[in-house]
Amino acid sequence: MKLFKKFLFIPALAVVALLASCEKEDVVKVDNQLAGTWQLDAITYGLSQTTVRGAQLPYSEKLEFSGTTYTVTRDGKVEDTGRCYTGESQKEAPYKNAVIYPDDNSYQAYEISEGRLYLYERGTQGSVVADGSVYEYKRQ
Secondary structure (H helix, E strand, C coil): CHHHHHHHHHHHHHHHHHHHHCCCCCCCECCHHHCEEEEEEEEECCCCCCEEEHHHCCCCEEEEEECCEEEEEECCEEEEEEECEEEECCCCCCCCEEEEECCCCEEEEEEEECCEEEEECCEECCCCCCCCCEEEEEEC
């Protein structure tokens, strides 16, 4: 009987070691505050700090976050769509929160305040965008 237990113990130990060595997948988080449709309401240009609103905007834009996907519709046509998640930004940008776009390895820092979404200029992960524009959206 001891020999039988020994033969069971060794394969069981190997299975446990194999499972323990497997890489864990990153947990994908999405900030529930982003969910829904947002309408572009203003753009503040980086260098000049000029803000344009309403009829002065160069285009109309809707941004929709649904689960781990996003869609950008500009002037009634789908401009961009893909996967996204949110995270506390430590290496991506010097901002607290960021939307991470894994399909093109970019990020976009954001803030939500008083029912408005402020998205900062999108950039490559690991870079810092200086003097970029700020896009202000209102919830639809």
